[in-house]
Amino acid sequence: MLSKKIEKALNEQINKEMYSAYLYMSMSSYSTNNGLPGFANWFMVQYKEEMEHAMKIYDYVHSQGGKVKLMAITEPISDFKDPMDMFQRTLKHEQFVTKCINELVDLSIKEKDHATQIFLQWFVTEQIEEEGNDNDIISKLELAGTKGNGLFMVDKELSMRVYNPPLKEKN
Ligand code: FEO
Numbered sequence: 001m002l003s004k005k006i007e008k009a010l011n012e013q014i015n016k017e018m019y020s021a022y023l024y025m026s027m028s029s030y031s032t033n034n035g036l037p038g039f040a041n042w043f044m045v046q047y048k049e050e051m052e053h054a055m056k057i058y059d060y061v062h063s064q065g066g067k068v069k070l071m072a073i074t075e076p077i078s079d080f081k082d083p084m085d086m087f088q089r090t091l092k093h094e095q096f097v098t099k100c101i102n103e104l105v106d107l108s109i110k111e112k113d114h115a116t117q118i119f120l121q122w123f124v125t126e127q128i129e130e131e132g133n134d135n136d137i138i139s140k141l142e143l144a145g146t147k148g149n150g151l152f153m154v155d156k157e158l159s160m161r162v163y164n165p166p167l168k169e170k171n
Contacts, residue, residue, distance in 0.1 A: 002066040003111050009104055010116070014057045015071045016100055021050035023076040023093060027086045030078065036151075038159035039083055042137075045163040046090075052166060053123070060119050082146045083154070084138070091134040098127040 002010070028043035061068050080086045101123045108116040140157070144150030 002061065002064045002116070003113065006108060006111055006113050006116055007061065007066045009107055010057050010061050010066070011069045011071070013100060013104060014054050014061075014068065015073065016097060017050050017054035017057065018073050019076070020093065020097065021047045021054065022073055024050060024090070026076040026078050027080070027090070030080055030086070031083075036083065036155050038155035038157065039086070042158040042161045043086075045161045048163045048165075053126070056122070060116075064115065083151065084141045084146045087134055087138050087141060091131065091138060094127065094130045094134055098131065101127055 024043045024046040028040045028047060031037070031039035031043060058068055077089070080089070101120060105117060105120050105124065108114075108120060137154070137158070140154050141151075144154050
């Protein structure tokens, strides 16, 4: 069973994950419009992962007998300076999400909600990976540059990213 405070905070996190999906969909669209199919692929995979994060919380709230309350999703930015700008914004956004997850964990400890605390551990680990990926791509862009051959090479590498659906969806 979820306390009202935890239920509200989890619903807010569903909204933040949906916003993240929307933001990365916007970046994917910008990449397509600017001749960067690899970046478009990377951000579309990220979009799918964010939807998966939202659904994980959605399912968890239901599993605990809670009520999901969907809220309006804020319009994301749709114009960017260049690919570096997109990844700097991505990293900044993921640092914000990490902060939100940490605050949720703090709240679950305060509310003595051990189930939610355990549930959130997956997200704590996921955020390490997400920030790591963004830092990695920013370093590559710093080395390769955001124009010409260097950018072409990074775009090619990002085209290799594949979305791996959760196991239950694979069956
Ligand atoms: Fe769902 Fe990118 O954090």
